[in-house]
Amino acid sequence: MAGERDARAKERAILRRDQVIARIRQIHLLATSSATDEASRSQLAVAIVDIDSLWASFVIENNNLLDILTESDLLGEFSVNLETETRALVVEAKALYKASQPTPAFNVGTVQQVSYEGIVDQASSSAGGSSKDCSVPYPPLAVAPMRLPEIPLPTFDGECHNWPAFRDMFVNLVANNDKIPNVTKFYYLVGCLHADPQEVIKGFSISNESFTLAWDALIERYDKPRRLASSIIDKLISAPASNSENLAVLQTFMSVFDENITILESLQIPDLASFLLFSLAARCLPTFSRRLFEAENNEEYPSIQSVIKFVKTRIQVLENAGVQSAGSSSSKSANIKKTGFRRESKTALVSTPKHSSTKPTSASCYVCSGAHQLADCAKFKACSVDERYKVVCTHRLCMVCLIHGHMSFKCSSSCPICKRRHHALLHRDQEPSKPAPPAAMLGRQQAPTVLLGTALVHVRDTIGSCQTVRALIDSASQISAITSACCNRLGLQPSRWTVPVTGLSGHKVPDVQGIVQLTIQPKG
Helix, strand or coil: CHHHHHHHHHHHHHHHHHHHHHHHHHHHHHHHHCCCCHHHHHHHHHHHHHHHHHHHHHHHHHHHHHHHHHHCCCHHHCCCCHHHHHHHHHHHHHHHHHHHCCCCCCCCCEEEEECCCCCEEEEECCCCCCCCCCCCCCCCCCCCCCCCCCCCCCCECCCHHHHHHHHHHHHHHHHCCCCCCHHHHHHHHHHHECCHHHHHCCCCCCCCCHHHHHHHHHHHHHCCHHHHHHHHHHHHHCCCCCCCCCHHHHHHHHHHHHHHHHHHHHCCCCCHHHHHHHHHHHCCCCHHHHHHHHHHCCCCCCCHHHHHHHHHHHHHHHHHCCCCCHHHHHHHHHHHHHHCCCCCCCCCCCCCCHHHHHCCCCCCCCCCCCCCCHHHCHHHHHCCHHHHHHHHHHCCCCCCCCCCCCCHHHCCCCCCCCCCCCCHHHCCCCCCCCCCCCCCCCCCCCCCCCCCEEEEEEEECCCCCEEEEEEEECCCCCCCCCCHHHHHHHCCCCECCCCCCECHHHCECCCCCCECCCCEEECC
16 A cells, blocks of 8 residues: 555656656747747747746755655666756756846947946037047946845744744745745745754645645744743753863753743733743643643733632632642551551552463462472472473563562562572582592683674664664674663563573573564665
8 A cells, every 4th residue: 555655656757857847848939939020039038037936946856856766676777867957958948048138238329338327428429520629439347236145935844943043034035025936935934944843844845835734834833932931941940060161061051041031022012021931830730730721721821820829729629629738648547557557459450361261370389280389389490490490481480489470670689698689499500510530731722702793774663763772793692682771772672581591601690671673674
């Protein structure tokens, strides 16, 4: 299904790009025939106006096709020379149009002088004047205009702190410029966006209406003054304190407070002091209460009075519903400790697979099914240490207390013999070292160092996207291991795993988080 969708997207991109190329070729054909055909020259004067917008559309469609081919691993189908050829057609069409325009002729009896203020003074010679009064034809004085450096367009990466500056600069430079067509504005907008904002307008096609729709989508997504103000206040509150005084510390202080306070004042919050108190109070609310407040709040900038009123209403609701406070429950527990009476505790069982119903309960033995714990079973004690390990691993018991239902790292006890993380019945006695017979040492060969290779592979995450990771290739390893950081990056949830894992020289791996399933494929 995904392959068919990618194929249709590629066909649409190729078709849109070919349509733009066809229009550019038509204008180029008019330019080549304008030298001999008067009708073609007239049509060229009208069509040449669209040549710049057509070139901008071609660049957008060509880049869009490149992105589609990259995602589909079909870069070999992309034509690298097509952009150069199309640009040559545009340049040649402009040059032919410029060459077909008539060169303005100078009037013999007229002298034109251009002043520095740009005022043209024209003095015509009289028809009956003498030869001394005749004006000499001079070419007009051309003052070369000063070329200022181009102002770079702003960029936006999705950070709410950068949105106001990007919005104001882009509106003044591009959006409010009536001389720029909407297609070109949309092309400029695409070039200014990166990361998440580019994904917001990715689905818009190239048309005159796309710029307005795309800009409205960005306004709806990122133009949120309340969110910006809250993030600035959180940043100011969480600013770290410094014990030393130097230039770098003071500059950091200014960059944090001066810049953020300037942005906060530019938002023109009606009651800034009340909103600051609200931000301090809202940080102390429970998450559920904070969500309820935001669902009921209609103010753009809530005040401290509104959150206090909400909390009072919430307290009344909980009191009417019979919800006890934490103080009453703690006092009851204190009374229980004083009197010595205790309510019967209830045990919550951990959910197990369907076939776990056939297993014996925690009060019965896993070896002889007797009414005792596994550690008290005489038959289990008579087994060897390897057989005991096999029983514990088969039933997925805790290595420390030999009880089912939790992992070994949650137990605080240890072996009384060697103080390691296992039960005393799983303790292995080390063999006494035998004295080596006397021998003359003639030589010793150093063990060779083995270098393991690495490779970049593609691993699919929880949403099915491929991510590049570096793999350490060990052909002698009996398992495949993954780090916790890589697992969190892929969004994978490990399942419980209690079987011990040993590494080099039989050393046990102390912290095994669990087991996950991966889909690995070669890169490229």
